[in-house]
Amino acid sequence: MAAIKQTVEQVKALESYEHGFISDIESEFAPKGLSADIVRFISAKKDEPQWMLDWRLEAYERWLSLDKPHWAEVQFPPIDYQDSYYYAAPKTKDGPASLDEVDPDLLAVYAKLGIPLKEQEVLAGVIGAPRYAVDAVFDSVSVVTTFKKELAEVGVIFCSMSEAIREHPDLVRKYLGTVVPTSDNYYACLNAAVFSDGSFVYVPAGVRCPMELSTYFRINAENSGQFERTLIIADKAAYVSYLEGCTAPMRDENQLHAAVVELVLLDDAEIKYSTVQNWYPGDPVTGKGGIYNFVTKRADCRGDRSKVSWTQVETGSAITWKYPSCVLRGEGSSGEFYSIAVTNGRQQADTGTKMIHLGANTKSRIVSKGISAGHSSNTYRGLVSAHPKAIGSRNFTQCDSLLIGKDCAANTIPYVEARNGQSIFEHEATTTRLSEDQLFYARQRGLSQEEAVALLVNGFVREVLQELPMEFAVEAQKLVAISLEGSVG
Amino acid sequence: MLSIQELSASVGEKPILNGLSLTVPAGEVHAIMGPNGAGKSTLSYVLTGREGYEVTGGTATLDGVNLLSLAPEDRAAKGLFLSFQYPLEIPGVPALTFVRAALNAQRKARSEDELAAPAFLKLAREKAAALKIDFDMLKRPLNVGFSGGEKKRMEILQMAMLEPRFSILDETDSGLDIDALKIVADGVNALRGPDRSMLVITHYQRLLDYIKPDRVSVLANGRIVATGGPELALELEKSGYDRYAA
Numbered sequence: 183m184a185a186i187k188q189t190v191e192q193v194k195a196l197e198s199y200e201h202g203f204i205s206d207i208e209s210e211f212a213p214k215g216l217s218a219d220i221v222r223f224i225s226a227k228k229d230e231p232q233w234m235l236d237w238r239l240e241a242y243e244r245w246l247s248l249d250k251p252h253w254a255e256v257q258f259p260p261i262d263y264q265d266s267y268y269y270a271a272p273k274t275k276d277g278p279a280s281l282d283e284v285d286p287d288l289l290a291v292y293a294k295l296g297i298p299l300k301e302q303e304v305l306a307g308v309i310g311a312p313r314y315a316v317d318a319v320f321d322s323v324s325v326v327t328t329f330k331k332e333l334a335e336v337g338v339i340f341c342s343m344s345e346a347i348r349e350h351p352d353l354v355r356k357y358l359g360t361v362v363p364t365s366d367n368y369y370a371c372l373n374a375a376v377f378s379d380g381s382f383v384y385v386p387a388g389v390r391c392p393m394e395l396s397t398y399f400r401i402n403a404e405n406s407g408q409f410e411r412t413l414i415i416a417d418k419a420a421y422v423s424y425l426e427g428c429t430a431p432m433r434d435e436n437q438l439h440a441a442v443v444e445l446v447l448l449d450d451a452e453i454k455y456s457t458v459q460n461w462y463p464g465d466p467v468t469g470k471g472g473i474y475n476f477v478t479k480r481a482d483c484r485g486d487r488s489k490v491s492w493t494q495v496e497t498g499s500a501i502t503w504k505y506p507s508c509v510l511r512g513e514g515s516s517g518e519f520y521s522i523a524v525t526n527g528r529q530q531a532d533t534g535t536k537m538i539h540l541g542a543n544t545k546s547r548i549v550s551k552g553i554s555a556g557h558s559s560n561t562y563r564g565l566v567s568a569h570p571k572a573i574g575s576r577n578f579t580q581c582d583s584l585l586i587g588k589d590c591a592a593n594t595i596p597y598v599e600a601r602n603g604q605s606i607f608e609h610e611a612t613t614t615r616l617s618e619d620q621l622f623y624a625r626q627r628g629l630s631q632e633e634a635v636a637l638l639v640n641g642f643v644r645e646v647l648q649e650l651p652m653e654f655a656v657e658a659q660k661l662v663a664i665s666l667e668g669s670v671g
Numbered sequence: 672m673l674s675i676q677e678l679s680a681s682v683g684e685k686p687i688l689n690g691l692s693l694t695v696p697a698g699e700v701h702a703i704m705g706p707n708g709a710g711k712s713t714l715s716y717v718l719t720g721r722e723g724y725e726v727t728g729g730t731a732t733l734d735g736v737n738l739l740s741l742a743p744e745d746r747a748a749k750g751l752f753l754s755f756q757y758p759l760e761i762p763g764v765p766a767l768t769f770v771r772a773a774l775n776a777q778r779k780a781r782s783e784d785e786l787a788a789p790a791f792l793k794l795a796r797e798k799a800a801a802l803k804i805d806f807d808m809l810k811r812p813l814n815v816g817f818s819g820g821e822k823k824r825m826e827i828l829q830m831a832m833l834e835p836r837f838s839i840l841d842e843t844d845s846g847l848d849i850d851a852l853k854i855v856a857d858g859v860n861a862l863r864g865p866d867r868s869m870l871v872i873t874h875y876q877r878l879l880d881y882i883k884p885d886r887v888s889v890l891a892n893g894r895i896v897a898t899g900g901p902e903l904a905l906e907l908e909k910s911g912y913d914r915y916a917a
Contacts, residue, residue: 625747
């Protein structure tokens with residue numbers, strides 16, 4: 183109840199997109215456009231070793247020969263890849279060694295966004311409250327990573343990708359691109375060529391990461407894309423829970439966000455990966471501006487009995503094209519995908535998952551809740567496949583769509599392939615409209631229109647919200663209500 | 672308490688209520704009977720402010736306050752409650768969550784303090800026990816998968832929790848077997864008092880054996896055509912509505 187009340191108050195307090203402010207941070211840009219020289223420029227900026235540059239250049243050559251995916255239920259004019267900056271970084275000296283050296287203007291931006299970067303402030307919080315280590319990525323670079331020391335004491339490596347390439351080249355070379363190969367798809371290949379930063383996590387065998395890890399992505403610079411690359415490795419019997427959040431200013435032009443996330447799980451490892459995506463969705467009436475969120479996320483359950491869980495709350499972006507997937511290679515490994523995708527205004531989302539059962543007795547579960555309002559379009563696209571060796575594999579899929587208003591669309595496109603006779607796949611799907619009757623019923627009991635919508639929508643997404651870490655569930659609940667503001671009546 | 676004067680209303684282009692007048696003083700239980708299509712449910716929706724029911728003339732006041740200009744939730748906060756003929760299912764929202772949100776929204780609208788969780792749960796347990804509702808049922812999404820009788824009992828439970836000054840019971844007896852009917856009637860009777868009034872809409876005399884009305888009115892062709900004591904209901908049971916039709 184408190185959350186519902188809070189939600190309603192928060193919605194009322196906001197005009198529309200809360201994080202739409204532009205910060206005046208002095209930045210350094212690469213020259214506009216994309217070429218092999220730009221790839222070299224980015225690599226040089228980051229002091230990368232030759233092998234990394236070679237990898238990027240190879241990806242760039244590959245990208246030139248690839249074609250864009252055309253199958254998604256999204257429409258947008260062709261992107262001019264020469265009309266964008268591929269590197270934008272806030273100007274600093276040599277990169278801050280500690281928090282005290284971070285540009286106070288940058289810290290102010292994160293404070294405004296409500297992201298805790300000051301460890302002492304986090305520590306000063308309520309005793310017993312969970313703590314979060316944060317990697318803050320601003321445009322193309324990671325500006326700070328908190329709690330590194332404390333994590334290092336238990337052997338957990340948590341740093342920016344740039345730092346990992348310099349400090350932990352063996353781990354990076356061993357795993358980078360092994361889950362999402364450079365040639366995987368058009369956007370992933372572009373990312374491999376020009377990725378600028380991202381987070382790197384390694385949890386050693388048998389270690390349970392003592393705190394939640396999170397990365398906070400912020401696009402600030404104009405005309406720039408963001409191409410971050412995240413690599414998380416959970417060694418044998420390791421456990422880590424990771425959360426990413428994203429926001430961007432309101433700008434009239436579209437900005438491309440083409441990220442790649444690779445998760446590697448060895449025997450008995452477990453990763454929980456949660457995303458709260460709140461990129462600027464564009465103007466709700468004209469559809470002008472907003473982020474193109476074209477992201478490739480994949481988990482490779484290499485180890486037996488390993489377990490991965492994706493939870494995503496997608497409320498932002500002009501266009502979302504994203505299918506966090508699980509390759510269930512290890513025997514008895516399992517994958518879960520919980521998704522809330524909200525579209526309003528002129529937003530388009532084509533999102534879902536792939537559960538690829540390769541090993542015997544692998545299990546997967548998909549719960550997708552799509553909410554469409556305004557003139558938006560919301561598609562669930564999912565693949566569940568079982569290969570000949572995946573004897574005894576099981577999947578349960580549930581896809582529910584909720585329509586608010588008369589001008590929106592919802593699609594459910596499931597692909598199912600079973601190449602052995604001993605797999606059990608279940609699929610349930612529903613599409614419902616938020617009914618005037620339900621709203622009236624709730625209002626007759628004393629709830630305002632906004633409270634009634636918040637209550638009904640929260641009921642619809644409850645199953646997925648329960649999968650998020652507590653604090654983020656409350657945030658996500660608010661975010662969903664804010665995204666739907668003005669969608670009824 | 673409730674005063675309706677010359678109320679006319681239409682749905683789409685179709686006039687349903689045609690100059691209906693009715694007064695229900697404080698403490699009175701007033702039964703409305705009438706044939707199908709007389710406008711009984713329309714009356715309940717017009718009073719509670721459902722969209723699509725357009726008032727074309729007349730007034731309706733509760734304790735002197737003009738109901739017709741208020742939003743549905745504001746009418747609820749003034750103490751107006753409707754027990755729905757067909758209660759809605761609310762997926763994903765536990766009954767307890769729903770009722771507590773409603774109760775606190777009303778209290779807030781009346782500038783009262785919210786009821787804290789322990790006090791709310793205690794109240795819910797008491798009221799559920801009185802209506803023979805298993806408390807665990809209140810943890811399930813409201814009305815989802817409930818039987819017709821269970822839904823009606825949930826309506827009366829909400830009524831008991833919200834303690835409205837004026838309740839409209841729309842065909843509360845439909846879908847109830849005799850045992851459930853007794854339980855529901857007991858719940859309703861427990862809420863009778865000098866400060867509360869009720870409008871009991873029904874087709875049949877049967878419900879009125881258990882909820883004894885102070886007065887009975889006949890609604891036909893969108894207006895009240897006869898009013899009398901409880902004996903009027905018995906008379907209708909014998910002779911039917913024919914003489915009020917056309």
